[in-house]
Amino acid sequence: MSPPSAMDIEIKAVTDTSAVAVPDPLTINGIPAWREKVAKMPTGVAPECSSDMWKSPACYTKPKAKRFEHFLSQEAKSRKASTLKSAAGYLKNPGIISLGGGLPSAEYFPIEHLEMKVPTAPGFTPEETQTSGSILHAGKHDIKEGKSLPGNFSELWSSYWIPPNFSASSLSTPSTYAWDTALRLFTERGDYIMMEEYTFASAAETAFPLGLKALAIPIDAEGIVPEGMDELLSNWDVQARGARKPHVLYTIPTGQNPTGATQSAERRREVYKVAQKHDVYIVEDEPYYFLQMQPYAGEGAAVPPPPATHDDFIKSLVPSYLSLDVDGRVCRLESFSKVVSPGSRVGWIVASEQIIERFVRNFEVSSQHPSGISQIALYKLLDEHWGHTGYLDWLISIRMSYTxxxxxxxxxxxxxxxxxxxxxxxxxxxxxxxxxxxxxxxxxxxxxxxxxxxxxxxxxxxxxxxxxxxxxxxxxxxxxxxxxxxxxxxxxxxxxxxxxxxxxxxxxxxxxxxxxx
Structure with a gap:
């Protein structure tokens, strides 16, 4: 298959489409009303579900992403749907009695309920949590009431960074394991992968045992230097390098680890165009995305005030590669590790339908899913207690704390x-x-x-x-x-x-x- 051709990121309309009814994108304030309209979460033991269940109509008006079979490894192409996981689809049939699964009965789970004390917005400090925090209760059988996280995730990325094309998401353990899986999806032994010349040590150490080598991309105070990346790829010598031209870029665009650099919106556009030119797939690892701080004013100067509204906060965030991606060549790795708790071990991935389907095939027979206890704790905190507005209040609060x-x-x-x-x-x-x-x-x-x-x-x-x-x-x-x-x-x-x-x-x-x- 020939590689996709480059496209200009700034797309302009050339025809009058005023007569075409296009649903408005989902907004934070519109989420409660939208939830009343969508199908309820399927209940029962290990019910089959999909992020598509919560997507707004606006998602389905977007063009499909390009397909990237030529990126996929032999391992990724070889994976089939899990036989046992596929059988879970029958559990949605009314009245069905399952003798097919291998899950023990809940009566043998020695935890009847969990309780945790959490902050109540806007009192987020430890002292305020002690005096005004709320105790959340999660019972053993709460899942029967349809409590889960995928809907919350879908709404988050649909509202904060809107991909130009139709995308999908999947729960995962946090970014390091998701990155390990991405390497298995997109690379073969002997390949080079592109990384910032100084990068997250664990990301590199994940790749090396898989027989991969790193192509160090020059960086400056804003992160990746697009001209340096372009030069390395344009002058790639297969015979001298002993490997095909690299086609995967791993980047930490915001608060880069270890340098702290943050790529501006313009820098991301320039890097994306280089990726289009050389047919490169971008894996953006964004655990620090919501830790974007106020400008440094210098010693003795007052810290700039926080964003006045939730909209102001969202607009202040640097656009993600995902929001610039007109091809479907970006996979975004997200995590709660840096904004809620590293011990939660819950993250999620956003990419094109084709790529997410390949991730799911891998997860079905490897990590399977994040801890159920972590998921219910996060659901109780983020959805039932804080809601989207409370979560935004929390993100603004930790922005100021990190500032x-x-x-x-x-x-x-x-x-x-x-x-x-x-x-x-x-x-x-x-x-x-x-x-x-x-x-x-x-x-x-x-x-x-x-x-x-x-x-x-x-x-x-x-x-x-x-x-x-x-x-x-x-x-x-x-x-x-x-x-x-x-x-x-x-x-x-x-x-x-x-x-x-x-x-x-x-x-x-x-x-x-x-x-x-």
């Missing part, structure tokens, strides 16, 4: 770090701060020490000062690449404000000791 944490770390860096050797760009999203250290000013250079040796000495010196930062070399996509610059990654996600200041002061002391300042 304050980010600012505290930046203030500490400005206060303590020696500016003649330490440099940084304020992160606009995520959890990470990327500090460049001018290693060439280290006295060890004159003695012939390498960057790697000096990095190790600085790292060990920091440990002796009782502070831990991550070494930049840990995040190299291409482990064989020669580093020209030295970096350390700091996170402001969990330490208290005073400990953030203390930690940076300790790191500064180790730098001064190492550089003899």
């Amino acid at each position: 304050n944490r980010r600012d505290a770390l930046l203030h500490a860096c400005e206060k303590h770090l020696p500016r003649d050797i330490a440099h940084w760009v304020a992160p606009a999203a995520g959890m990470f701060h990327w500090i460049e250290v001018d290693w060439r000013k280290h006295p060890g250079v004159a003695a012939g020490k390498t960057l790697e040796q000096i990095e190790e000495e600085i790292f060990q010196s920091a440990i002796e000062q009782n502070v831990l930062l991550s070494r930049g070399s840990w995040f190299k996509a291409d482990k064989s690449a020669t580093m020209e610059k030295m970096f350390f990654r700091a996170t402001y996600a969990s330490a208290s404000f005073d400990r953030i200041d203390d930690a940076i002061a300790r790191f500064a002391a180790s730098l001064r000791e190492q550089f003899r300042l």
Whole structure:
């Protein structure tokens, strides 16, 4: 099959379609009324369900995505529907008695109900939760009442980032496992995959045992450099590389791990056009998407106020690759790990129908689905208790909290770090701060020490000062690449404000000791 041709992202109408009735897209405020119209969640033991059950009519007016059989691996093409999972479709028949499944009776589950205390919007602080929080109750048989999560997920992505074409979604365990599955869907042993030159270490370490190699794409303060990506692909030499031209790009576009870089809307459009030109499939891993912060105003300046309305908040978010995807060449990995709880182990995937169907075939015989206990806990919190408006209130709240944490770390860096050797760009999203250290000013250079040796000495010196930062070399996509610059990654996600200041002061002391300042 020949690759899809490139398309201009900005599509303009050329005919008068005013007489054509097109349903309005689903909005947050329109969700309650829409739910009253759709079919109720099927009940019973392990009922068959689909995200299509909750989609608004506007979804079905969109064009179908292009098909990408030529991207699929032999493993992906070989997978068939699970025989036993397919049989679950019969459970929707009224009055049917199932002796076909292997699930134990609920009477043998030793948990009758679960209770948890959670914040009540807008009182999200631990202190407010103690005094005004609500206790949510989940019973063993609640599923019989149609309580589940897929509808909530479908509404989320339909309302926050609207794909230009008809898409589907699937529950998954969080992003690392979803990424592992994507690799099995799209690659063969010996292939190269494209990654930011510094990337999430676990994402690279997931790929390498599968016989894959990383093609490191140059990055700057805004993430991927499209011209660099285009140059590498345009000059790809199959014989010299010993592998076919890469066709999968893994990117963390927002609050990138480890660099903290966030790709602007224009940068994403440029990268997408390069992907079209070279027929590349984009896997956007977005655990930090909703941790986009207020602009950094500098020490002593007031933090910009939060978005005044939910619409203002949604409009402030950088467009996702999914919302720019006119071909169906984007798979978005989402997770609750960074915005609710990492221990929930619940995420979801959004992609074209064809690609989601291949994911499902894999999940049926591997992870199967996220923990049912986690799902019911999230359902009780997000749907029954907060609803979409409460969840948006929560996202705005943690935006401001992370803004304050980010600012505290930046203030500490400005206060303590020696500016003649330490440099940084304020992160606009995520959890990470990327500090460049001018290693060439280290006295060890004159003695012939390498960057790697000096990095190790600085790292060990920091440990002796009782502070831990991550070494930049840990995040190299291409482990064989020669580093020209030295970096350390700091996170402001969990330490208290005073400990953030203390930690940076300790790191500064180790730098001064190492550089003899």
